Amino acid sequence: MNRGPLIFLGIFLALAFSWTGIVLTNQIQYGSLTPYYDANEGKAYPDKPSGLAERGRLVYQDLGCLYCHSQQVRRPGFGGDTERGWGDRQSVARDYVYEKRVFLGTMRTGPDLRNIGARQPSVDWHFLHLFDPQLTSPGSIMAPFRFLFEYRQVIGERSPKALKLPVDYARSHGWDRSGYELVPTPRAEGLVAYLLSLKDTYEFPEAKPYVPPKQEVGSK
Numbered sequence: 568m569n570r571g572p573l574i575f576l577g578i579f580l581a582l583a584f585s586w587t588g589i590v591l592t593n594q595i596q597y598g599s600l601t602p603y604y605d606a607n608e609g610k611a612y613p614d615k616p617s618g619l620a621e622r623g624r625l626v627y628q629d630l631g632c633l634y635c636h637s638q639q640v641r642r643p644g645f646g647g648d649t650e651r652g653w654g655d656r657q658s659v660a661r662d663y664v665y666e667k668r669v670f671l672g673t674m675r676t677g678p679d680l681r682n683i684g685a686r687q688p689s690v691d692w693h694f695l696h697l698f699d700p701q702l703t704s705p706g707s708i709m710a711p712f713r714f715l716f717e718y719r720q721v722i723g724e725r726s727p728k729a730l731k732l733p734v735d736y737a738r739s740h741g742w743d744r745s746g747y748e749l750v751p752t753p754r755a756e757g758l759v760a761y762l763l764s765l766k767d768t769y770e771f772p773e774a775k776p777y778v779p780p781k782q783e784v785g786s787k
């Protein structure tokens with residue numbers, strides 16, 4: 568008896584079912600996600616990243632920040648992300664609607680960066696940290712990204728963006744030549760704009776901030 572058609576049908580159905588389950592349903596669920604329009608505020612969330620931040624995303628990808636940093640806040644009960652202050656709520660699919668390539672990451676050698684824009688909004692802090700993490704976070708094992716800055720002669724006035732290195736540090740590391748300044752390159756500016764754009768603080772209907780359970784008075 569020729570079992571060919573039956574075997575073909577079996578294989579076809581197995582593949583069709585798995586494709587429907589793994590590819591098609593996800594595409595239908597997530598592919599149709601749109602930003603959420605808040606009628607009270609008259610604007611949609613999440614915010615669309617600026618052009619500079621979009622360029623910074625490429626620098627983030629290029630420099631491999633992903634290898635040490637994740638970008639996903641886990642829901643309470645699945646780790647201590649909210650207790651660590653990495654976010655007020657879990658990350659949801661809608662947070663990523665504008666991102667063609669999502670940098671969820673798998674390693675957490677450093678802190679999760681999904682809300683770094685809300686946690687650390689200071690541009691100066693980020694420039695110093697990228698220049699030498701020891702400046703802001705003594706003992707850090709993050710690599711310095713000094714090549715994102717240019718040590719150049721001051722022509723005319725000093726740049727308002729020039730790094731404000733602590734005097735002792737600049738002297739002991741030889742960055743204190745008079746008439747010279749350290750300025751962030753366009754890549755550094757993009758990268759920091761990107762980091763500051765990372766803030767998932769808006770309350771989507773599907774993502775409420777975490778409220779810790781109330782402790783009863785007198786209970787242990």
Ligand code: HEC
Binds near residue numbers: 635
């Ligand atoms: C070798 C692993 C490693 C790599 C690669 C790395 N980092 Fe880090 N990062 C860390 C560690 C560890 C910390 C925590 C200590 C500190 O603040 O420096 C950190 C901290 C940070 C913080 C501060 C987080 C906070 O909650 O205060 C930012 C912002 C950051 N990194 C951005 C970056 C960017 C941008 C890149 C890529 C250019 C990058 N990191 C690459 C390990 C890494």
